[in-house]
Amino acid sequence: MSPFNIEKCARPNILALEPYRCARDDYKDDGTNILLDANENACGPSLTPAAVSAASKSGVDIDFLGLHRYPDPHQRDLKQLLCNLRNTHHHTDKAITxxxxxxGVGSDEIIDALLRCFCIPGKDRIVVNPPTYGMYSVSAEVNDVRLVKVPLLPAPTFGLxxxxxxxxxxxxxxxxxxxxCSPGNPTGSIIAKEDxxxxxEHPTWNGVVVLDEAYIDFAPEGSSLAEWAAEWPNLVVMQTLSKAFGMAGIRLGAAFTSPPIARLLNNLKAPYNISSPTSALASYVVTGDGLAVMRANREKLVQQRNRMVAELPxxxxxxxxxxxxxxNFLLFEMLNASGEPDNTVALAVxxxxAENKGVVVRFRGKEHGCLGCLRITVGTEEEVTRFLKAIEQALAEVNGGKTAVPADEAKKEAQANGVLG
Incomplete structure (x- = not known):
């Protein structure tokens, strides 16, 4: 087992932190109380009856007339639904609760919260495995936490x-x-469970392993290790509803971890970080009809992913x-006229x-091990059809000399090589 000791790993000020409490932590609202504790607007939200009626037709159980009240600060009902989804017992007989x-407000809040919880600014460091998601580095820089980079193994495996x-x-x-990150971004590769x-199982290191599973629902059944949070005291498994569930706009991320780490994260969060509409919509999509729609949409995207794998080469x-x-994305090389992967060509494509075909992808050629690569999100059948035609035309224009190769590659890189998404 891990030698993890949260008392020696977490920042002392976080361990000693007294979380924000409100009166409703002590006196639960049963629907009959007069709530005069939180300085809310007792007259209700600034919505007309017509607006409420139109919004209610969605079929999702959102109390639009209750928006003048602060949301549930603990979200235990939503958390239980997320546990129900991930208690598959593929990896353990134990259950997460x-x-x-x-x-959090997307996985990005979780990434930042973990850094604030465990890393002393100007002193502590984190390990990242490039090529990987850029927000780990951005959030570390914001928190004055330094990086130790250990690149993934070479393509095509991109293993740990x-x-x-x-x-x-x-x-x-x-x-x-x-x-x-597993599946990796931009690699699309699963990190081996035994790795x-x-x-x-490192015998001496006292630290936290953060496994980002943002894309896990596009992976084979049973790939998620979220339930391993019941086995390992220092594992955090991050997930999001932004990808397979198609709910990027509600900003809902989840961190499955040991109760001591979960308590620290809950202690330091903003009091009401998850809005009532977000909670209601999230609860809907991870159960019943919402879950069925996710699975049907996922199957459509997998079919288009397979189509792209077959057609692009x-x-x-x-x-x-x-x-x-x-x-739900693929990483492909763009070749020059000599048949070699080429960043200049990839940038030009x-x-x-984007500018001539109305199709926006991501340039990833400056990432470790990704020379000449574009990362392409899998779209609908119609979008994939349009993309395949557009990229064939773009490559012909670039390699045929019809499109000027970027003269100032550094400028183009700065425009194309962002870190988010």
Whole structure:
């Protein structure tokens, strides 16, 4: 087992933090109380009856007339639904409960909260495994936390370099967390369960392993390790409703972890971080009809993903698929006239698609191991049809000299190579 000791790993000020409390933590509202404790507007929300009626026709149980009240600060009902979804017993006989959960404003709040919880600014560090999601680095920089970079193994596997990660944890000072993305972004590859186990079983390192499973519902059944939060005291598994559930606009992320870590995260969060509409919509999509719609939409996207895997290599100028197919995007090389992956060509194709074809993808060529690569999200059948035609035309124009190669590559890179998404 891990030598994890939360008392020695978390920041002392966070361990001592007294969470914000409101009167409703002590006196639950049963619907009959007169609520004069939180300085809310007793007259109700600024909505006309017509607006409420129109919104209510969605079929989702949202109390629009109750929007003048603060939302539930604890969200235990929503947390239980998320536990029901992830208690698959593929990986353990134990069950996760609401005590294992923190819910945040997307995974980005969770990433930031973990850094504030465990890392002392200007002193502590985290391990990241490039190529990976850019917000780990951005949030670390905001919190004055330094990075230790241990690149993934070469494409096409993009596996975790367990030996080098464990070496860093053994030899580098003040490492508090390891951020691991699975399926990887931009790689689309699943990190092997046994590789993760070896990090968790490090014999001396006292830190937290953060597994980002944002795209896990596009992976094979049973891939999620969320229920492992019942097994490991220092594991945090992040998930989101933004991807497979198609609910990016409500900003709902979840962290499955041990009760002690969950308590610290809940202690430091803003009092009412999850809005009532977000909670209601999230509860709807992870159960019943909402879950059925997610699965049907996922099947459509998987079919289009398979179509793209089959069709893209047939287009002249497209090279190898790099990484895996466990997500709703693919990472493909763009080739120059000599048949080599080329960042200049990839940038030109990126620009041509966006400016001349009305198709926006992501340039990832400057990421470790992703030379000449574009990351392409899987769209609807109609969108994929349009994309396949557009990228064939763009490659022909770029490699045929009809489109000027960017003269100022650094400028183009700055425009194309953002860190989010």
């Amino acid at each position: 609401p005590d294992n959960l923190f819910v 370099d367990v030996a080098k990660v464990n070496e860093a944890l053994s030899t580098e000072e003040n490492i508090k967390m390891v951020y691991i 993760l186990r070896q990090i968790l 047939k287009i002249k100028g497209i090279g190898r698929l790099r990484g895996g197919v466990a997500s 990126y620009e041509t698609l």
